[in-house]
Amino acid sequence: MGITDIIAGFIQSELEEAGGALELQRSDLAQRFGCVPSQINYVMSTRFSPERGYIVESRRGGNGYIRITRVQVDRQTLLMHVINSLGDELDLNSARAIINNLVESKAVDAMTGKALLCAVSDGALRTVPQQYRGAVRADITKQVLIHLV
Secondary structure, three states: HHHHHHHHHHHHHHHOOOOEEEEOOOOHHHHHHOOHHHHHHHHHHOOHHOOOOOOEEEEEEOEEEEEEEEEOOOOOHHHHHHHHHHHOOOOOOHHHHHHHHHHOOOOOOOOHHHHHHHHHHOOOOOOOOOOHHHHHHHHHHHHHHHHHH
């Protein structure tokens, strides 16, 4: 288990104990886990994203904090949020993370998630020039999610 998993697990358990809303000091967390504050930022952006059902607010500086709130949204709202947050390009790792998050949150069933991952894979897009794959991947992802709404 890596440091990222350990930090995420700690935050998740604290969040559950706090009843779904938690305020933490970035520097305290970094000190507790013996890492740099940017590692905490990484955990926040990858494990506590809106796609996973969290709102994260932060303030940097000496008295900086991270406020995490677990939100429950319906499937349609979650899908629309993801559609609206997708940019003009999407790399394969980001697509994989977004789709896995949607499957984990049950907004997309496992079979649809697997099919979408196959559709946006480098193998499926091998005839598309490398510089256009991100745009094509974003378009495919958006269109499938729009269809699911």
